[in-house]
Amino acid sequence: MSGKASAGYLPSGLPIPVAEPDGLSAPYWAGLRQNRLLVQRCSRCRTWQFGPEWLCHRCHAFDPEWTEVEPQGRIFSWERVWHPSHAALRQHGPYLAVLVELPQAGGVRMVGNLLGGAMQMVTIGAKVEGVFEHHPDSDPPYSLLQWRMP
Amino acid sequence: MTRASAERSLRGRVAVVGIGETNYYRHGASPDPEFKLALKAILAACEDAGIDPRDIDGFASYSDDRSEASRLAAALGIHRLRSATMQWGGGGGGCCAAVANAAASIVAGLADCVVVFRALAQGQYGRFGQTTGIDTVSGERAYLMPYGVLAPPQRFAMRVQRYMHEHGVRQEALRAIALASYHHAQSNPRAVMHGKPLDAAKYDASRWIVEPFHLYDCCMENDGAAAVVLVAEERARDFRRKPAYVLGAAVGSGCRAGAVPHNSPLYASASFDTVAPDLYRMAGLGPSDVGVVQAYENFTGGVAMALAEHGFFKPEDANDFLTLENLIAPSGLLPLNTSGGNLAECYMHGFELVLEAVRQVRGTSTNQVSRNDVAIVIGGPMVTPVSNLLLGSEAVL
Numbered sequence: 162m163s164g165k166a167s168a169g170y171l172p173s174g175l176p177i178p179v180a181e182p183d184g185l186s187a188p189y190w191a192g193l194r195q196n197r198l199l200v201q202r203c204s205r206c207r208t209w210q211f212g213p214e215w216l217c218h219r220c221h222a223f224d225p226e227w228t229e230v231e232p233q234g235r236i237f238s239w240e241r242v243w244h245p246s247h248a249a250l251r252q253h254g255p256y257l258a259v260l261v262e263l264p265q266a267g268g269v270r271m272v273g274n275l276l277g278g279a280m281q282m283v284t285i286g287a288k289v290e291g292v293f294e295h296h297p298d299s300d301p302p303y304s305l306l307q308w309r310m311p
Numbered sequence: 312m313t314r315a316s317a318e319r320s321l322r323g324r325v326a327v328v329g330i331g332e333t334n335y336y337r338h339g340a341s342p343d344p345e346f347k348l349a350l351k352a353i354l355a356a357c358e359d360a361g362i363d364p365r366d367i368d369g370f371a372s373y374s375d376d377r378s379e380a381s382r383l384a385a386a387l388g389i390h391r392l393r394s395a396t397m398q399w400g401g402g403g404g405g406c407c408a409a410v411a412n413a414a415a416s417i418v419a420g421l422a423d424c425v426v427v428f429r430a431l432a433q434g435q436y437g438r439f440g441q442t443t444g445i446d447t448v449s450g451e452r453a454y455l456m457p458y459g460v461l462a463p464p465q466r467f468a469m470r471v472q473r474y475m476h477e478h479g480v481r482q483e484a485l486r487a488i489a490l491a492s493y494h495h496a497q498s499n500p501r502a503v504m505h506g507k508p509l510d511a512a513k514y515d516a517s518r519w520i521v522e523p524f525h526l527y528d529c530c531m532e533n534d535g536a537a538a539v540v541l542v543a544e545e546r547a548r549d550f551r552r553k554p555a556y557v558l559g560a561a562v563g564s565g566c567r568a569g570a571v572p573h574n575s576p577l578y579a580s581a582s583f584d585t586v587a588p589d590l591y592r593m594a595g596l597g598p599s600d601v602g603v604v605q606a607y608e609n610f611t612g613g614v615a616m617a618l619a620e621h622g623f624f625k626p627e628d629a630n631d632f633l634t635l636e637n638l639i640a641p642s643g644l645l646p647l648n649t650s651g652g653n654l655a656e657c658y659m660h661g662f663e664l665v666l667e668a669v670r671q672v673r674g675t676s677t678n679q680v681s682r683n684d685v686a687i688v689i690g691g692p693m694v695t696p697v698s699n700l701l702l703g704s705e706a707v708l
Contacts, residue, residue: 271572
């Protein structure tokens with residue numbers, strides 16, 4: 162729960178995530194700032210849902226409830242990125258993005274970076290744990306959810 | 312035709328009678344602005360058909376094409392505008408859907424002569440592969456861009472990686488797709504990569520863009536425009552070219568394919584699980600009837616997935632099927648992207664593939680196949696909605 166800026170995995174200057182004008186994902190982004198991972202879960206049929214929507218896709222109850230889950234998962238897929246598609250990444254070198262599946266939340270998936278060396282071997286199915294990465298000095302401030310091997 | 316007209320089907324009801332394109336340029340190299348490129352392609356398609364451009368009464372496009380129908384209608388002085396359809400969705404997912412929408416307009420009696428086109432001047436409006444200059448993002452992009460998953464290569468690589476993992480697909484299978492496109496581009500003077508051959512060693516030595524995509528697994532970015540003219544079957548023989556009939560078309564994606572970010576239930580998929588069966592059902596044909604394939608290459612991996620989902624091979628057999636000799640005209644098992652496609656002819660957002668399928672049916676491709684009565688186009692793997700199209704000669708009606 163450090164309020165200080167931790168060094169980001171990627172250089173600063175990439176687009177900053179904000180909630181949509183209608184506020185759909187605002188609880189998710191606010192949760193990350195407080196070291197909490199929130200995922201929608203329908204209070205009527207208990208279906209997990211991510212990304213968020215105003216409606217449960219299974220039973221059509223509105224406003225699925227934001228529910229805190231443990232930031233733990235398994236690598237579902239991954240990629241090692243070499244080409245800089247943004248000026249902030251020029252001269253940065255390769256980095257790893259992973260798609261993480263959360264079995265304890267209905268198997269919803271999230272994209273993040275895999276902390277550690279960019280050339281480490283990545284195994285689909287490997288367990289990973291979440292790390293909250295805070296950017297309090299950014300304008301606007303925001304937090305990301307990164308992943309590391311336990 | 313009586314039976315077909317009683318059914319809700321496009322089969323045999325509409326034909327492509329004209330095709331046209333501008334010169335194809337590297338991105339930023341077009342001397343013409345985008346709207347002028349659109350006009351040039353449309354006029355070329357009308358010239359090819361031998362039709363007065365003022366007789367066009369509808370336009371169809373996709374991917375939020377900026378050359379909008381009313382401006383085109385005014386610029387061309389067409390007598391009246393009766394159909395203007397824009398297919399939702401990005402990428403090349405709409406390249407066949409736009410043809411389907413135009414054909415449906417004609418079959419439904421809304422219009423008689425519809426032009427389908429795509430125009431793109433990336434020098435004028437910016438590239439898809441660069442994302443600098445965005446301050447904040449929300450929605451799907453917010454879950455991806457701050458992690459460096461920015462442009463299409465990074466957005467699709469994890470899908471392909473998962474597919475390769477699930478089915479044991481090797482890099483060589485992806486490489487064969489790239490080699491086939493470049494092979495075909497060498498005999499196509501329109502191709503931007505004409506005169507720039509690719510071999511396995513050069514592919515292997517090329518830099519990674521994002522694993523598992525080498526440079527040559529990724530489409531180009533280009534400037535240009537391409538267009539086709541569609542009329543009802545009853546009039547198709549009145550024009551100067553051999554008609555290419557629409558045998559079938561399908562659009563869409565399966566359950567929750569659009570669940571972001573990367574949450575579609577069927578993740579390792581090109582999104583044709585429902586769309587391919589729809590196409591074959593409308594056409595009354597199957598994969599073994601198809602003589603030549605144009606499959607949208609945003610990335611080679613998506614082509615492998617899309618071909619398997621269209622029944623040309625089982626995913627487990629991808630390594631055996633996807634070899635250069637199988638994929639090249641005139642006599643490979645399944646000649647693929649015979650103009651060079653998005654990788655080596657021109658990234659006209661896949662619309663160059665529709666024109667090439669017409670050429671194959673006509674018998675005028677620079678890489679002509681012998682089995683050319685049925686040609687398939689597959690648009691936009693891994694996006695949603697995707698679309699596909701079967702074109703054929705009069706012999707298969």
